[in-house]
Amino acid sequence: xxxxxxxxxxxxxxxxxxxxxxxxxxxxxxxxxxxxxxxxxxxxxxxxxxxxxxxxxxxxxxxxxxxxxxxxxxxxxxxxxxxxxxxxxxxxxxxxxxxxxxxxxxxxxxxxxxxxxxxxxxxxxxxxxxxxxxxxxxxxxxxxxxxxxxxxxxxxxxxxxxxxxxxxxxxxxxxxxxxxxxxxxxxxxxxxxxxxxxxxxxxxxxxxxxxxxxxxxxxxxxxxxxxxxxxxxxxxxxxxxxxxxxxxxxxxxxxxxxxxxxxxxxxxxxxxxxxxxxxxxxxxxxxxxxxxxxxxxxxxxxxxxxxxxxxxxxxxxx
Amino acid sequence: xxxxxxxxxxxxxxxxxxxxxxxxxxxxxxxxxxxxxxxxxxxxxxxxxxxxxxxxxxxxxxxxxxxxxxxxxxxxxxxxxxxxxxxxxxxxxxxxxxxxxxxxxxxxxxxxxxxxxxxxxxxxxxxxxxxxxxxxxxxxxxxxxxxxxxxxxxxxxxxxxxxxxxxxxxxxxxxxxxxxxxxxxxxxxxxxxxxxxxxxxxxxxxxxxxxxxxxxxxxxxxxxxxxxxxxxxxxxxxxxxxxxxxxxxxxxxxxxxxxxxxxxxxxxxxxxxxxxxxxxxxxxxxxxxxxxxxxxxxxxxxxxxxxxxxxxxxxxxx
Numbered sequence: 271x272x273x274x275x276x277x278x279x280x281x282x283x284x285x286x287x288x289x290x291x292x293x294x295x296x297x298x299x300x301x302x303x304x305x306x307x308x309x310x311x312x313x314x315x316x317x318x319x320x321x322x323x324x325x326x327x328x329x330x331x332x333x334x335x336x337x338x339x340x341x342x343x344x345x346x347x348x349x350x351x352x353x354x355x356x357x358x359x360x361x362x363x364x365x366x367x368x369x370x371x372x373x374x375x376x377x378x379x380x381x382x383x384x385x386x387x388x389x390x391x392x393x394x395x396x397x398x399x400x401x402x403x404x405x406x407x408x409x410x411x412x413x414x415x416x417x418x419x420x421x422x423x424x425x426x427x428x429x430x431x432x433x434x435x436x437x438x439x440x441x442x443x444x445x446x447x448x449x450x451x452x453x454x455x456x457x458x459x460x461x462x463x464x465x466x467x468x469x470x471x472x473x474x475x476x477x478x479x480x481x482x483x484x485x486x487x488x489x490x491x492x493x494x495x496x497x498x499x500x501x502x503x504x505x506x507x508x509x510x511x512x513x514x515x516x517x518x519x520x521x522x523x524x525x526x527x528x529x530x531x532x533x534x535x536x537x538x539x540x541x542x543x544x545x546x547x548x549x550x551x552x553x554x555x556x557x558x559x560x561x562x563x564x565x566x567x568x569x570x571x572x573x574x575x576x577x578x579x580x581x582x583x584x585x586x587x588x
Numbered sequence: 589x590x591x592x593x594x595x596x597x598x599x600x601x602x603x604x605x606x607x608x609x610x611x612x613x614x615x616x617x618x619x620x621x622x623x624x625x626x627x628x629x630x631x632x633x634x635x636x637x638x639x640x641x642x643x644x645x646x647x648x649x650x651x652x653x654x655x656x657x658x659x660x661x662x663x664x665x666x667x668x669x670x671x672x673x674x675x676x677x678x679x680x681x682x683x684x685x686x687x688x689x690x691x692x693x694x695x696x697x698x699x700x701x702x703x704x705x706x707x708x709x710x711x712x713x714x715x716x717x718x719x720x721x722x723x724x725x726x727x728x729x730x731x732x733x734x735x736x737x738x739x740x741x742x743x744x745x746x747x748x749x750x751x752x753x754x755x756x757x758x759x760x761x762x763x764x765x766x767x768x769x770x771x772x773x774x775x776x777x778x779x780x781x782x783x784x785x786x787x788x789x790x791x792x793x794x795x796x797x798x799x800x801x802x803x804x805x806x807x808x809x810x811x812x813x814x815x816x817x818x819x820x821x822x823x824x825x826x827x828x829x830x831x832x833x834x835x836x837x838x839x840x841x842x843x844x845x846x847x848x849x850x851x852x853x854x855x856x857x858x859x860x861x862x863x864x865x866x867x868x869x870x871x872x873x874x875x876x877x878x879x880x881x882x883x884x885x886x887x888x889x890x891x892x893x894x895x896x897x898x899x900x901x902x903x904x905x906x
Binding site: 349 | 631632633662664665666667668669671672673674683684686687688690691693694697709711712
């Protein structure tokens, strides 16, 4: 069996731990297609927060308390940059992380596509799955906001980390998406998949930038594999992160039904065959989509693996 | 009074501490023209060892034990790069240093010349003198060596740090020197100088790359200011570093007389008016050059300031 997962960073990474566990138990192969909309160049370094969150988490090196970055991280480089007055100072650039970014940036400067760079970094981390960025092209999520009385577009990281989303927010723009092609290996993985899972990541800023790559979206929608999503909303609140703020911006209800409807039914304009929601949301209805309710709290690898089993069951491939 | 100093890294930086002290006592201005031949791009970072040694030393942030880099340095980035298998692993890339290199590389990538970048970094360190790289152009010292039976040119840093000079060495090549122009401000400083001092830096790999910039050398040789050098050799041994290996490669005697003769008399093909040697070398004779012997051990700021006073006296400008 081949499982493809469309995923963002931290929540997606935790979901992937369960996917990997379940896949091992049945001898399945897993390919994660990872959001790059959060990627940003800072201090000359190409930073890929979602790829790194997945890589570090599956590599057993993520910080379990903070949720992002490396366990045992230190902050000398960041402090020194601030002492030089080098902007931005609000980004959490760890020393261990800096080495990852240096290796990545050096390889990108030498002409390697991000997908090959990711594969090279994974030689160290051995995530146990195949990780591919959604695209090797530039695709950045920008956010149209009002800051100090001025309407402007800022990078997603500035919106998320600097402002914590606490600014009047009008819309999200996936810069470069029009021209972006799926990274090498993405279309092949989707074509060969027995099932495509949409991780319980932020639908607006983690999953939507992936699907903004038109050929990738088309491949999922028109491909042979059933598509099952896992709700990132439980009982009206995001499992983690700021999906509520993002959904508000789009005018979408912060509920399992709201997000399910945002993705939509594959029989219509959308792409879901099935939608897995939490037991507290067992009344959820998404027209044209099979809905199933199971416990969705990813409190352990085993609990998450059970979610994955339920998702595959809902897809009809378990 | 205006004092210009041609200088390399660590030894030159210690000399400059004395120059600054003496200059303060007489209200003089100091401009250091700093070697860039050691500069190297590693892991995507533009590293300027001599500029940094001078900047950190005069900024009170140099490590006094190790001699180079920052006091209280940590090595997380370097260790992580090694875990990725990222070459080279033999270079001492500290975390604090990394921030300096990131700021520098970002500014260079944005189009600022190295001289402006250096001025920007010095806003933090307040060295109390004006620091200018010899050139804003690429000028790198490479070394023609035999390694594993093969003759090849390696970067100076590889020769110095990785091999500690312990490889059959044929010559030093200043790549880019033919086309390199003096950095902004260098010719003006030399033209306005009351005296030009040559620091007790390595004559072969610290001072020679500066003088390899033809317009810079011509400005010193043909300028109005007397030129006095300070011997880096005391009693047949280098004060520090590997000047002996470098001089051996050129077939120059490792002595105060040997180095004085290498620089040569301004009345001939060379550029020295005066040559300051240690009291143990008081028999030193350099044809056409006034030689004076004083204690040359830079064991304190005061001792070094006394050397500087003697050098200015020898130049006839004290």
